[in-house]
Amino acid sequence: MLPAPPSGATQARPWIEDSSRWHWLEGIFRELCALYSYEEIRTPVFEATDLFHRAVGESTDIVSKETYDFTTRGGDDLTLRPEGTAGALRAYVQHRLHIERPVTKLYYIGPNFRYERGQAGRYRQHYQAGIEALGAGGPDIDAEVIAIAMAFYTRLGITRLTLKLNSLGTAESRARYVEALRAYAEPLLPEMSEDNRRRYQTNALRMLDTKHPRDLELLADAPALTDYLDPESRAHLDTLQHYLSGLGIAYEMDPRLVRGFDYYTRTTFEIQSPDVGAQSALGGGGRYDGLVEQLGGPPTPGIGFGLGIERALIALETAGVPVPEPPGIVAFLCPLGDAARAACVNLLSHLRSANLAADMDYTGRKMKAMLEQADKLRARYALIVGDSEIERGVVQARDMRTTQQTEIPVAHIAESLRGLGGLSEAGR
RNA sequence: GAGGGUAUAGCUCAGGUGGUUAGAGCGCGAGAUUGUGGCUCUCGAGGCCGUGGGUUCGAGUCCCAUUAUCCUCCCCA
Numbered sequence: 428m429l430p431a432p433p434s435g436a437t438q439a440r441p442w443i444e445d446s447s448r449w450h451w452l453e454g455i456f457r458e459l460c461a462l463y464s465y466e467e468i469r470t471p472v473f474e475a476t477d478l479f480h481r482a483v484g485e486s487t488d489i490v491s492k493e494t495y496d497f498t499t500r501g502g503d504d505l506t507l508r509p510e511g512t513a514g515a516l517r518a519y520v521q522h523r524l525h526i527e528r529p530v531t532k533l534y535y536i537g538p539n540f541r542y543e544r545g546q547a548g549r550y551r552q553h554y555q556a557g558i559e560a561l562g563a564g565g566p567d568i569d570a571e572v573i574a575i576a577m578a579f580y581t582r583l584g585i586t587r588l589t590l591k592l593n594s595l596g597t598a599e600s601r602a603r604y605v606e607a608l609r610a611y612a613e614p615l616l617p618e619m620s621e622d623n624r625r626r627y628q629t630n631a632l633r634m635l636d637t638k639h640p641r642d643l644e645l646l647a648d649a650p651a652l653t654d655y656l657d658p659e660s661r662a663h664l665d666t667l668q669h670y671l672s673g674l675g676i677a678y679e680m681d682p683r684l685v686r687g688f689d690y691y692t693r694t695t696f697e698i699q700s701p702d703v704g705a706q707s708a709l710g711g712g713g714r715y716d717g718l719v720e721q722l723g724g725p726p727t728p729g730i731g732f733g734l735g736i737e738r739a740l741i742a743l744e745t746a747g748v749p750v751p752e753p754p755g756i757v758a759f760l761c762p763l764g765d766a767a768r769a770a771c772v773n774l775l776s777h778l779r780s781a782n783l784a785a786d787m788d789y790t791g792r793k794m795k796a797m798l799e800q801a802d803k804l805r806a807r808y809a810l811i812v813g814d815s816e817i818e819r820g821v822v823q824a825r826d827m828r829t830t831q832q833t834e835i836p837v838a839h840i841a842e843s844l845r846g847l848g849g850l851s852e853a854g855r
Numbered sequence: 856g857a858g859g860g861u862a863u864a865g866c867u868c869a870g871g872u873g874g875u876u877a878g879a880g881c882g883c884g885a886g887a888u889u890g891u892g893g894c895u896c897u898c899g900a901g902g903c904c905g906u907g908g909g910u911u912c913g914a915g916u917c918c919c920a921u922u923a924u925c926c927u928c929c930c931c932a
Contacts, residue, residue, distance in 0.1 A: 434923075544857095544928095545924085546926065549930090550932090557932095687931055735931090813890060825891070
């Protein structure tokens with residue numbers, strides 16, 4: 428029996444999942460990154476297990492129970508990356524990028540892996556497009572990073588979304604807040620959900636993220652994170668809000684916005700959509716000012732985000748946003764007979780050399796079947812080649828939209844096709 | 856890790872209380888049209904009904920197990 432594909436991993440087949448959507452979406456992201464002057468970094472999909480423990484945090488669920496860990500034949504402990512930041516920063520520190528580029532702006536697109544139960548919009552292998560901006564600590568770059576994320580969704584055509592914004596402050600102010608929060612929650616614990624009692628122990632901030640109605644009631648009067656911010660973080664947040672407003676980016680302050688990684692400081696944000704089932708987060712990110720240093724680099728501020736590609740595709744689907752059709756080929760060759768077939772083999776090669784996307788029938792089917800095939804490939808022209816055409820050194824170029832047929836000489840096939848026009852939206 | 860739904864053709868799905876050759880639409884292939892697509896009509900191919908066991912004269916249908924998948928919690932993209 429054929430083994431089943433690994434659970435929870437997405438795959439794209441051209442006719443079913445429509446890999447053209449992936450190309451389109453990734454293309455938009457790459458264009459945006461170029462526009463905002465970010466360069467692509469490609470890092471391995473696996474890294475030393477220790478890297479993720481140090482970067483993401485031992486106490487996070489991701490590290491404690493969701494990583495794909497394995498030992499190599501050589502005895503190294505490696506982990507399939509559960510997120511993109513750690514690997515990018517590892518490369519940044521290792522190659523001492525801060526020397527050549529005091530401000531380093533990177534982007535990546537690739538798969539991440541988390542061993543968890545699948546659900547709508549949640550996969551064991553999922554793709555993220557992300558950026559990391561290193562070496563700049565001000566709210567101006569925060570605004571830029573958020574602006575890219577929002578521009579991405581705008582360009583895709585996703586309009587039903589909410590930008591949530593919060594600040595976690597510095598490690599110190601955050602610690603003071605957690606203390607206050609735990610003090611507040613402690614007497615209420617008996618009434619709280621099991622989940623929140625566990626969070627109280629392991630990661631008290633996450634109590635705020637609860638979905639239990641009773642917990643929400645109990646936490647209604649809990650101290651707010653923003654009230655515990657240190658003055659600089661407070662000013663940073665104020666300025667960022669000012670910038671966002673100036674850029675016309677709508678946001679909602681959410682003092683309960685808590686994100687999953689331990690490394691976040693100050694700015695955190697999340698972009699939410701109602702169109703992805705129970706997963707509301709299309710993407711999110713934040714500032715991680717201590718992380719580079721923690722990984723052995725110089726003290727370096729940084730901010731980044733990760734956007735879920737599958738989730739964006741789901742949101743497009745459920746919102747019914749039209750996705751542009753991929754271009755079809757320019758010409759589909761229809762040989763009638765063996766002599767024609769031989770001629771078409773050469774013709775095909777000529778067309779492709781001239782940068783015109785082309786294909787032909789390889790099965791010797793009837794004219795009708797070949798035209799249907801041309802139709803299916805969304806060919807702009809069907810080039811019909813039979814004995815009489817061979818004799819005269821021509822082909823019949825049938826415009827698949829107008830059904831107009833033009834006889835053109837094979838000697839100038841590429842120029843003639845271009846001369847007929849209508850190629851702009853076809854495959855070149 | 857916890858809970859629930861589903862599993863029948865390539866795809867989306869029908870198959871009251873078990874009964875003999877398991878169906879539809881779409882898609883695919885051929886023909887109607889000797890070298891002309893999209894519409895129409897006709898015909899056809901394609902299923903050990905997820906897997907293993909059980910009950911029964913008889914199981915796609917009932918029972919148990921198992922696997923996969925979808926959904927919800929946890930958590931996150």
